[in-house]
Amino acid sequence: MPRDFLKGCHDTYDVVVIGSGLAGMTTANILGRAGHRVLLLEQHYKLGGLATWFRRPGSHIFDISLHGFPAGMLKSCRRYWNDEIASNIVQLKNIRFDNPMFSLTTTFNRDDFTRLLTTDFGVPAESVVNFFNTARSMNFYDDQSMTTQELFDKFFPGREDVVRLLMEPITYANGSTLEDPAITYGIVFSNFMAKGVFIYEGGTDDLVGKMHKELKANGVDCRIRCDVSKIDVGPRGVQAVEVNGRRIGCSAVISNSNLNATIFNLVGEDKFDKGFVEEARQVRLNNSSTQVYMAIKEGVEIDESTGDLLFSSTAPLFRTQALLSRDITSRTFSFYYPRTRPTAKRRHAIVSSTNARYEDWSGLNAEEYEASKEDLIETTLDALDKYVPNIRDQVDHVEAATPLTFQHYTKHLSGASFGTKFEGLGVSRALPEQIAGLYHAGSVGIIMSGWLGAINYGVIVANDVDQHLMQSAGSKVTAT
Ligand SMILES: Cc1cc2nc3c(=O)[nH]c(=O)nc-3n(C[C@H](O)[C@H](O)[C@H](O)COP(=O)(O)OP(=O)(O)OC[C@H]3O[C@@H](n4cnc5c(N)ncnc54)[C@H](O)[C@@H]3O)c2cc1C
Numbered sequence: 363m364p365r366d367f368l369k370g371c372h373d374t375y376d377v378v379v380i381g382s383g384l385a386g387m388t389t390a391n392i393l394g395r396a397g398h399r400v401l402l403l404e405q406h407y408k409l410g411g412l413a414t415w416f417r418r419p420g421s422h423i424f425d426i427s428l429h430g431f432p433a434g435m436l437k438s439c440r441r442y443w444n445d446e447i448a449s450n451i452v453q454l455k456n457i458r459f460d461n462p463m464f465s466l467t468t469t470f471n472r473d474d475f476t477r478l479l480t481t482d483f484g485v486p487a488e489s490v491v492n493f494f495n496t497a498r499s500m501n502f503y504d505d506q507s508m509t510t511q512e513l514f515d516k517f518f519p520g521r522e523d524v525v526r527l528l529m530e531p532i533t534y535a536n537g538s539t540l541e542d543p544a545i546t547y548g549i550v551f552s553n554f555m556a557k558g559v560f561i562y563e564g565g566t567d568d569l570v571g572k573m574h575k576e577l578k579a580n581g582v583d584c585r586i587r588c589d590v591s592k593i594d595v596g597p598r599g600v601q602a603v604e605v606n607g608r609r610i611g612c613s614a615v616i617s618n619s620n621l622n623a624t625i626f627n628l629v630g631e632d633k634f635d636k637g638f639v640e641e642a643r644q645v646r647l648n649n650s651s652t653q654v655y656m657a658i659k660e661g662v663e664i665d666e667s668t669g670d671l672l673f674s675s676t677a678p679l680f681r682t683q684a685l686l687s688r689d690i691t692s693r694t695f696s697f698y699y700p701r702t703r704p705t706a707k708r709r710h711a712i713v714s715s716t717n718a719r720y721e722d723w724s725g726l727n728a729e730e731y732e733a734s735k736e737d738l739i740e741t742t743l744d745a746l747d748k749y750v751p752n753i754r755d756q757v758d759h760v761e762a763a764t765p766l767t768f769q770h771y772t773k774h775l776s777g778a779s780f781g782t783k784f785e786g787l788g789v790s791r792a793l794p795e796q797i798a799g800l801y802h803a804g805s806v807g808i809i810m811s812g813w814l815g816a817i818n819y820g821v822i823v824a825n826d827v828d829q830h831l832m833q834s835a836g837s838k839v840t841a842t
Contacts, residue, residue: 366606367585367586367587367588367606368585368588368605368606368608368610371401371583371585371608371610372399372401372583372610373610373611374610374611374612375399375400375401375583375610375611375612376393376398376399376400376612376613376614376831377390377393377398377399377400377401377612377613377614377615377616377827377831378400378401378402378403378590378603378610378612378614378615378616379393379400379401379402379403379615379616379618380403380590380593380603380615380616380617380618380619380624380628381403381404381405381411381617381618381619381804382402382404382406382409382410382411382584382586382618383410383411383412383413383618383772383804383805383816384410384411384413384813384816384817384820385618385803385804385805385816385817385819385820385823386402386404386411386616386618386803386804386820387402387409387410387573387577387820388438388442388443388803388816388817388820388821388824389616389618389803389820389821389823389824389827390402390577390582390584390616391442391443391573391576391577391580391582392442392820392821392824392825392828393582393824393827393828393831394577394580394581394582395580396824396828398828398831399581399583400581400582400583401582401583401585401610401612402577402582402583402584402585403585403588403590403603403605404584404585404586404587404588405587405588405589405590405773406586406587406771406772407586407587408570408586409570409573409574409584409586410566410570411618411772412426412427412768412772412779413426413427413428413566413569413570413813414426414427414566414570414771415428415565415566415567415570418657418759418761419759420657420660420709420758420759421660421706421707421709422657422709422711422758422759423565423567423703423706423709423711424655424657424711424713425565425566425698425702425713426566426653426763427566427813428561428562428565428566428696429561429671429694429696429713429715430454430535430559430560430561430670430671430696431559431560431561431812431813431814432550432553432554432556432557432559432560432814433453433553433556433557433558433560434553434556434814434818435451435560435562435813435814435817436448436451436560438814438817438818438821439451439817442817442820442821443572443573443576444572444576446572447569447572447573447576450562450563450564450568450569451560451561451562451563452560452561452562452563453469453557453558453559453560453561454470454558454559454560454561454670454671455469455558455670456469456666456667456669456670456671457469457470457531457559457669457670457671457672457673458669458671458672458673459527459530459672459673459674460672460673460674460675460748460749461526461530461673461674461675461676461677461692462675462676462677462678463522463523463526463678463679464482464483464523464526464527466478466482467669469558470531470554470555470558470559471554471555471556471557471558472494472555472556475490475494475527475528475555476490476491476494478527479524479527483521483523483524483527485518485521485524489517489518492517493517493518494552494555496513496517496548497513497547497548497551497552497555498548498552498555500544500545500548500549500552501545501549502545502549502787502809506543506545506784507543508543508544509540509541509542509543509544510529510538510539510540510541510542510543510544510546510547511540511541512544513544513547513548514528514529514540522679522680525540525680526679526680528551529547529680530673530675530680530692531554531671531673532547532550532551532554533682533685533717534673534694534715534717535550535554535812536550536780536808536811536812536815537648537649537717537779537780537808537811538550538808539682540682541682542783542784542808543784545809546784546807546808546809549809550808550809550812550815553814559670559671561670561702563701563702563704564702564703564704564705565702565703565706568703587606588605588606589605589606590603590604590605590619590628591604591605591628592604592628593615593617593624593628593629593800594609595629595633595797595800598798599797599798599799599800600612600613600614600615600797600798600799600800603615612799613799613830613831613834614799614800614801614827614830614831615799615800615801616801616802616803616823616827617800617801617802617803617804618802618803618804618820619773619804620647620772620773620774620775620778620781620782620804621642621645621781621782621786621789621790621802621804621806622642622645622647622775622782623773623774623775624793624802625639625642625789625793626642629797629800633796633797634796634797635796638789638792638796641788641789641792642789644785645782645783645785645786645789646782646783646785646786647774647775647776647778647781647782647783648778648779648780648781648782648783648805648808648811649686649717649718649719649720649778649779649780650717650718650719650720650764650765650768650769650776650777650778650779651715651716651717651718651763651765651768651777651779652690652715652716652718652723652738652762652763652764652765653713653714653715653716653762653763654713654714654738654739654742654743654760654761654762655711655713655759655760655761655762655763656711656712656713656714656742656743656746656753656757656759656760657709657710657711657757657758657759657760658709658710658711658712658756658757658758659756659757659758660707660708660709660758662710662756663710664697664699664710664712664750666697666699668697668749668750669695669697669749670696670697671694671695671696671697672694672695672697672749673692673694674692674693674694674695674745674748674749675691675692675693676691676692676745677691677692685716685717686717686718686719688718688719688722688734690716690738690741692716692717693714693715693716693742693745694714694715694716695712695713695714695746695749696712696713696714696715697710697712698710698711698712698713712746712750714742714745714746717779718764718765719765720765720766720769720776720777720778721776722765723764723765723766724765724766724776731764731766734764735762735764738762738764739760739761739762742762743757743760764777765777778805780805780808780811780812781804781805781806781807781810781811782805782806782807783807783808784807784808784809785807786806786807787806787807787809787810788807789806790802790803790804790806790807790810794826794830798830799830799834801823801826801827802823803816803819803820803822803823803824804816804819805819806819
């Protein structure tokens with residue numbers, strides 16, 4: 363008989379959270395801590411969503427999305443998780459850029475960028491100060507008509523090199539482009555510039571393990587291998603979810619699944635207003651990625667001066683289309699030194715990431731797909747050889763992930779790395795106005811994606827759901 367992953371589950375909960383990405387887990391944790399009865403359902407065999415890892419023989423562990431996040435994670439983890447998790451967040455100090463326009467190393471914060479822009483790039487100090495102040499003062503409610511390209515044209519006209527320095531890492535960090543609203547750039551850039559780039563020391567396996575422990579301590583019922591197929595909606599709003607052949611009742615559902623999948627697959631468009639469905643159809647998915655994972659042989663040491671994060675490109679100019687092209691010219695290398703996992707066996711790993719389009723991979727037959735992955739691996743090793751000489755002699759294991767891999771493991775439509783484009787945020791926020799008790803928390807709208815964005819969006823939605831549950835409980839008391 364197949365194992366029952368819902369064994370011991372109750373028939374009803376106050377809240378069901380669909381998906382255990384960082385937003386899903388954070389929402390579940392806050393609501394569990396507040397005393398609500400919470401069920402967290404994850405279709406994969408591990409918690410974490412894109413914040414995940416995998417092991418390979420030789421004591422190698424690879425992190426999928428642990429490349430860097432802003433300092434804000436410290437506060438969010440301390441407040442909404444615990445001190446133990448927050449205390450493992452450390453700064454990456456060695457961020458490198460290498461492209462035909464410039465090569466430099468930076469601590470990636472406002473002071474160091476000001477130094478670089480004024481000294482190395484010769485930009486007047488006043489323009490730099492004004493630019494930073496403008497970016498820092500941006501918020502979600504600002505005018506959204508200005509694009510990032512227009513923002514750069516205003517402060518650094520004709521300076522393609524400056525645009526590249528300021529934009530390349532943010533495109534990598536959240537998939538935003540020069541054509542997106544300037545606020546999507548300004549908010550994320552300022553978050554990083556506040557203090558630099560941070561990482562979780564201990565690795566994603568340690569982080570998610572600690573989060574799971576905290577969820578259990580707060581009474582959250584966490585279940586893996588539970589693929590939710592439907593959110594049931596009745597005349598008064600959300601009433602249950604259907605999962606692994608069971609129906610579990612609830613007063614609220616928070617979907618951490620992809621926004622478009624939530625609306626069109628889990629609920630069904632007939633449950634929403636026509637106008638809302640039209641708006642939801644206009645929501646564009648964000649781009650996807652490819653990654654190449656390289657484990658270094660035991661005993662081989664990579665000097666830390668190689669950098670923590672290396673934005674490398676052979677493209678003469680910074681162009682959005684070039685970043686997405688199958689003809690890869692830009693790669694971001696993350697170097698994982700043994701300090702990433704201080705208590706594990708001494709190992710080095712390198713992960714190369716590149717933004718990618720789902721369509722470039724989805725149409726291939728099995729043979730072409732394997733050949734394309736092989737090509738991705740070989741060209742990545744060629745590119746890395748510049749920074750780690752004789753890399754082919756030093757690797758113990760290499761493999762690649764494509765947009766199809768990300769879609770397979772997370773159910774994100776088209777393997778989107780950062781959920782949806784900016785317009786997804788308004789649609790995500792409007793769900794409870796359409797169906798009482800229906801919420802979405804997860805990567806949307808560039809600002810609310812990435813590790814910090816996902817956690818913070820989880821916090822916002824947890825507060826909304828808490829209020830909804832209190833009101834529902836109040837109205838039930840009044841009715842009796
Ligand atoms: C290659 C790559 C590199 C990245 N690097 C960084 C980085 O360096 N820094 C950074 O800040 N961010 C990075 N990100 C982005 C970051 O990882 C994500 O934005 C964030 O982890 C997403 O969290 P989330 O809560 O939106 O959910 P997700 O991680 O998308 O998880 C959603 C979960 O829902 C589950 N699910 C979906 N449908 C169902 C269903 N029907 N039933 C049950 N479960 C379901 C999925 O299995 C998944 O576990 C990267 C992303 C990628 C792909």
